Amino acid sequence: MVSIKHLYIYQFGGMKQWEAKDLSAGLNVFYGENEAGKTTIMQFITAVLFGFSGRTQSGSRYEPKDGGRRGGKIVFYDAAWGDVTVERVDSSKAAGDVTVYLENGETHGEDFLKTWLNGLDKSFFQGIFSFGLDGLQQLDLMSEKELGDFLLGAGMTGGENLSALEGRLERKWSTLFKPGGRKPLINSKIAELKDAEENLAKWKKKNESYAMLLREKEQKSAAKGELLQRITEAEKEIGRLNKWMELEPVLQKWSESGRYIAETGDHFFPEDGLRRYEAWRAQAVSMEGELGYLKEKMDAIRQETDPSKNKYITGNEDEIRLMGEQYHRYKLMKEEAETLHAALAENGRSVWEISKEAGGEWTKEKVQSLILTLAAKNSWMQMFNNLQQLQQRKEILDDQLERSRKNLEEAEMKEEELRLKLMPDEDREKLVEKRQAFFQNRMNSSKEAELTAEYEYVTRLLKTEKNKSSYKQGIKWIAACLLLGVLMTAAAVFTSDILFYPALLLLFTGAFLAADYFKKKRYVLSLQKEEEKLRRYKNSESDSLNTEDWLQVLEDEERRRSQWELALRELEEEEKNYHEIAHALDQIELKEHRLYQEADTWMQDFGWNGAPHMLFTAGILDVLGKVKNLYEEADRINVKLHKLAENTASFERRVFRAAEEAGLKGNDPGFLLKEMNDLLNKKEKSDERLREMERQNQSFAERSAEITNRLKKIEEETKRLLTAARCIDENEFYTAARAYESYFAHKQTFKEASLHLASLGYDEYQIKDMAEAVLLEPAKLVSELEQMKEMLSLWKKEKNMLSDECSQLDYEMKMLLEDGTYSAAVHKFQQLKSELGNLAKEYAVYKITHAAIMKTREKYRTEKLPAVLEETSKLFAEASQNRYTSVNLNQDGLLYVQDQKNTRFSPAELSKGTAELLYLCIRAALAIHSGDLKMLMVMDDITVNFDKKRTRQAAGLIKNIARERQVLYFTCHEHVMEVFSHKKVYDLNVKSAV
Incomplete structure (x- = not known):
């Protein structure tokens, strides 16, 4: 059994430095959300085992997005080999470089990996051991016949294309041969072979006439060849004679020089005699000139010598x-x-x-x-910098003040413009009250009838109160009571107390009447106000048709007032800003005045005598x-x-x-010194010249004797040279020299002409023959050349005639061969036979291959398929809780299931969940009976379409499979993960599974 113990991804697709450790030999569940890497891990396992996908292959290549190197390793456990580590990394090869590490330390490559996998390839692995929901759904889309073929194909090859392979084979041999057909290649080649055979028979008849014409052409071609040889020889001869004619100037020089040499005979003259004679004569003339030069020089020295001397000098x-x-x-x-x-x-x-x-x-x-001490400079620099800063700040504030002044003027103009647009406050207040009343009336519009009634009631009350006599005469009664009470009170004070109480009674009566009067008056006034209020309401209702106009006017007024208030605030802000800037300028001017006072002190302390305004010039110190x-x-x-x-x-x-x-005059010391030095130098030079003259006299005598001896030797040599040249004097010597030069020139010309002709390949005898023919008998040579040209012209005409006849024969032969030659017909016949043989071999290969597939299919059907169907039946019965008892193929190869009542159902008749559960059982059965290598199985969310019951059934089936081999199950659903909760679960939402 082969299982995975450890997964480590270096870089693969979007995953980097990810690992899963200590995987169990049974069921392992990997949980992760979408894009967590489930499919990437499945493809990584396939890539490590069978190689990366190439650029020409379909599907994603899972190359890292950051340009890193794909790769990773998987540690497998094999009962026979122990721990087997397979590492594969990207390289120049499309599949990458793989290294297999064994427990004993050995390392191997791709060949060992294939051997260890026992021939398992990528197609078989993905067809049987690694699948997802798509794999199950593909089975659901197949027909019953295709499902049967899938069982046979997947069990035999691990793929689902056995039927497709058979179909391709059938199409291949159908394109090659069909009994009674015409378009297949073998059928068309047989027809072409028959036509070629008939054409070959016709060519056998044409071949006899063709042979006669061919013999005649060969005879004329031979005659044409002889003429071509003659023409070639004639052209060579003409070229030879033309070459002789071209060499006439050279031959002329060769002949004349040879004749001169023969006529004059050999000349005797000393070798290089003329040159030696002239060289000796030149030496003699030079020596004589040297003697004269020495004598003249000695005379000049004597004349230049001045015996007089300056005593001071x-x-x-x-x-x-x-x-x-x-x-x-x-x-x-x-x-x-x-x-x-x-x-x-x-x-x-x-x-x-x-x-x-x-x-x-x-x-x-x-x-x-x-005073320019360091302290003075530092103090001045500090004042200068302070002044510069103040002036810069002052310039900035001046600009700001100017801008603020302009802004202030603009703000004042804007405020005034907006203020003039406002309506008077009284008019505005009236509009505001009117609006308040309008909206208040609208709010109370539901009480309009009550208010109208109230208005009428108030009006009646008001009329009643106004019409009452007591109200009209109340003032008179009040005045009378009060006046009478006051008078009686005054009388009681001055006369007796008897009138006091009546007076007090009158006063109380007047007060009571006054209080009652004012109470009624207030009541009447309140009625009047109420009446006015109700009357205004009624009037506002009557003016409702113009409400929108005055409301718009009030709204525009409020908008203008808001703008004016905003402009007023801006004006106040600008005034505040202006005053702040002006205050800052005042402070700066104050600091500047203090700085100038400090400068006055500095000028007094350090002795400044210049203009005060120049003190703060940059760099003045x-x-x-x-x-x-x-x-x-x-x-x-x-x-x-x-x-x-x-x-x-x-x-x-x-x-x-x-x-x-010294007797010299002048004002230039240099001139006077030069004159004195010249006198001194002349004296010294005169003494030195005399000594030199004595030495030269002695040298002259010695040189004179030497030259005389040399002249004697030269004279002796010239005499011997004249004797050798057999001459008496110099004139005869020069005549003999010129004659020798002429002889030597002719000899050189003869030599050069001989060498030129020899370089062209002519020997001495041929040169003589050429000279005689060209120089002595030129007319004969020209005549011979003309005859050769005439013969050449005749031979060329005869050759052209033979060429035309050969062309005619070629045409006649071509007419016989217009549809090919006999050899071409034979070649075509043989070629068609060969092509037909190759096609027949290819046809036989397809038929034999198909027969082998059918034989293998039948063998698998009889030997292995029953075991797969039996295992599928067992797993499906267990998964469906014995509702379905068997899975089988009928005589036509169609897949069906049978329930407890022996009722048969095709997969199409099952529910989608049940059908997918059946396909899962088929996959598991194929894996169980796939061979000796118990390879792990990889499944990707195959239970997504199951309900809870089917999910538990599928989970039980997967757990049963996991008892015999390792299962890696990938899911993104929590409810599926909960079904496997007691198994080992790896969370893919974190970087590395633990």
């Missing part, structure tokens, strides 16, 4: 030479003085320009009084530092110039004194 030679040596230093001092004067002028210009940058004329005294340095540098230059002036004046005085004593 002779006595003060060291002083003059010392001054000459010091003159270079004098020139350097003069040049340095000029350079210093130029530097001083440049210094003055720099001071003026830099002072101009610093805001005016900075004299040396002003600059010297300025650095500029003034440069001015100060320039003034110091000018002082140093003036000191150097003074020293140089003293040294040059001292040297000039010495030179002028010496020149005066």
Whole structure:
């Protein structure tokens, strides 16, 4: 039994570094949601065993999306081999590189893996041991006949294509041969072979005429060949004669040079005699010229020698030479003085320009009084930076203030514009009250009748109260009672107490009447208000037709007022912002004033004498530092110039004194020194020249004697050369030399012409023959050439005639062969026979293969299929709780099931769940009887269409299978996982199963 102990995926599809450890040898359930990797793991197991899918194969190749390397390993357990680890990784090969590791440490490759799998291939594995719901549903779509064929095909090959293979074989041999057919290849080849055989018989008759024409053509071709040979020879001869004619100039030179050499005979002259003679004569002339040159040179030396001498120059030679040596230093001092004067002028210009940058004329005294210590510079830099910051901040605030002012003006204009559009407050309040009353009336519209009645009631009461006499005369009575009471009270005070009580009674009566009057008056006023209110309501109802107009006016007014209030708030905000910016500017101006006070203190402390406004110029202290340095540098230059002036004046005085004593005049020390040195050098040169003359006189005498001896030898050599040339004097020698040169030139021309002709392949005798023919008998040669050309023309015409006759014979033979040649007919006949034989062999192969398949099918049907059907019956009976007792094939090969009542049902007559349960039993039976190798089974959610009862039945079947072999079951349904809850469950929703 083969089972998986450990799964490890390096990278495969969307899974990376995933593993499942310690798988049991029985049932293993893998649970995961969609896209968790269930199908990926199933395909990974197949890929490790049988190789990765190639680019030409259908389906997903499960290449990693991040471009990594596909691969992984599986640890199997085999009872015979122990632990077997199969590792496969991506490589240049489509299937990848596989390595098999055994327990004993041995490693093997693909061949061992195939041997270990006992011939199990990918098709067989996926057909029997690895399937999902699609595999079961495909069986559900098959007809009864196709299901029977599936049992036979899957049991024999592991696939479902045995019937398809038989169909392809049948189509193949049908395209090759059909009894009585015409289109199949063998039928058409037989018809073509018959036509070829008839054509071959006709060609046997044509072949005799063809042979006669062929013999005649061969004779004419032979005659044509002889003519071609003659033409070739004639063309060669014509070419030879034309070549002779072309070589006439060369032959002419060869003949003339040879004749000259033969006529003049050999010439004797010393080898290279003329060159040697002229060389000796040239040496003699050169030596004679050298003697004359020496004499002239000696005379010139004597004339140039001046015996007179300057006494001062002779006595003060060291002083003059010392001054000459010091003159270079004098020139350097003069040049340095000029350079210093130029530097001083440049210094003055720099001071003026830099002072101009610093805001005016900075004299040396002003600059010297300025203190430029590090503390002063630091203090100035801090003030400068502070001022720059304040000015930058001030510029920013000025811009902000200007923008704020513009915004404020715009806000004021906007507020004023919106305010002018508002209606007066009184009109607005009236509209608001009117709207409140309108909406209040609308809310109370259901009480309209009651209000109308109330209005009429109030009106009647008001009329009643107004019409009452007591109301009209109440004021008179009240005034009378009160007035009388006051008078009686006053009388009681001044007279007696008798009138006090009546007066008090009158006062109480007047007060009572007044209270009653005012109470009634308030009541009347309340009635009037109520009447006015009810009257306004009635009036608002009467004005209901114009409600929309004044409501729109009020709505527009409120909208304008909202805009005005918003503009007013914006105006207040802008005013606040403007005042804040103005306050910030005031603060900055205050800081700026304090900074200028600090600058005044700094100018007093550090000696600033320039314009105060220039103090805060950028880099002003650095500029003034440069001015100060320039003034110091000018002082140093003036000191150097003074020293140089003293040294040059001292040297000039010495030179002028010496020149005066030597009798020389001039103002240029250099000129005077040159004159004195020239006098000194002339004296020295005169003494040296005399000594040199003495040496030259001695050398001249020796050279003179040498030249004389050499001239004598040259004269002796020329005499011997004349004797060797058999000449008396020089003229005769030159005549003999010219004659020898002419002879030598003809000899050279003859040699070159001979070599040229020899290079063309001619020997001495052929050259003589050519010269005689071309130079002595040219007319004969031309005549012979013309005859050869005429013969060539005749032979070419005869050759053309023979070519035309051969072409005619070719045409006649072609007419005989217009539908092919005899050999072509024979070749075609033999070719058709060969093709027919090959097709017959192919036809036999298909028939034999079909017969072998049928024989194998019959053997499987009689030997193995009963066991598979029996196992299927057993499993299906157990899974269906003995409702169905057997599964079998009838005589026509149709699959059926039989229940306890011996009633037969085809799979199409079963429910979908029962049919899929049957197909699961068939798969399990095929796996059980698949061979000696008990391979694990892989199933993917095959119970998804089952109800709870069928699910439990299928789970029981799978558990029974797992007792004999390992089962890996993949599902995404929790209720299925719960059925297998007591088994080992791996959660694919985490990175690695545990």
